[in-house]
Amino acid sequence: MTELAFFPIGSPGRPWDAREKAEWRSQQVRRRRYDADVLPVVDRLRARFDVERYGRLDYAPDAYELFAVRSRDWRDDLPCALVTGGVHGYETSGVLGALQFAEQHAADYAGRVNLLIAPCVSPWAYERIHRWNPDAIDPNRSFREPSPAQESAALLRLVAPLRGRFLVHVDLHETTDSDESEFRPALAARDGKPFEPGTIPDGFYAVDDSANPQPAFQQAIIAAVSKVTHIAPADADGTIIGSPVIAPGVIEYPLSTLGLCAGITGARYTTTTEVYPDSPRATAEQCNAAQVAAVCAALDFALAERG
């Protein structure tokens, strides 16, 4: 079914121009505070970790400093692991899960792996509970050189000196009801395409890299998360959000080709987590805990395989 759904900005069949993007931006309202929710936790972490400012986003009248947390006992003979949250700013448990992992579990990995944690890659969108940056660009389709998104470019610069040294990367995301009600219609309108309705799976799933599939790694993550929250079943056609389910709770994308964050390190083990916060069967605390469980399981699996 194809619907020419009404979207309040733009004209059907014609991509947005600069004026329509500005109209969209003017409608985005700050609904929560990066400096109240995220930065105080980063500051607390300074006592035990190195905190690095890796960029600054100037979106007048607002500006955002970007921070990453590093293992204090960083050693060049150890592999590196990257944890990213808030590439999509509205996906709250990605941000809070990355911070919770840093506060509660990162120290457990001291001397085994160098951790690099970027908990809120897209703070403007965190505050506006949106998917895009102020230029109506999705950072998670923009991890390529040169990147059209400042958020993605800053993270690429942070990671570049360590490329080839990463063993594992976990990129924390959510799939939400607003994807279908708000963000997919906005995407279709922005690009001048018809909106084609899809489905939202009820539960957690993970996205593997079709260019580097690691099924045992993904299954270790699914097993750990299933102790915290339920795993998404496939739709009747055997898919989740339109992609074939290749193992319980796992789909695949070509991560680098699509410019997705989980493709930026070249690590052997990469995954994108997708928590479902709108389930009647999952609390916000469970969603954060699911992200933490995914990160710990990913690190544990990768380190055990490495020997």
Ligand SMILES: [Zn+2]
């Ligand atoms: Zn996402």
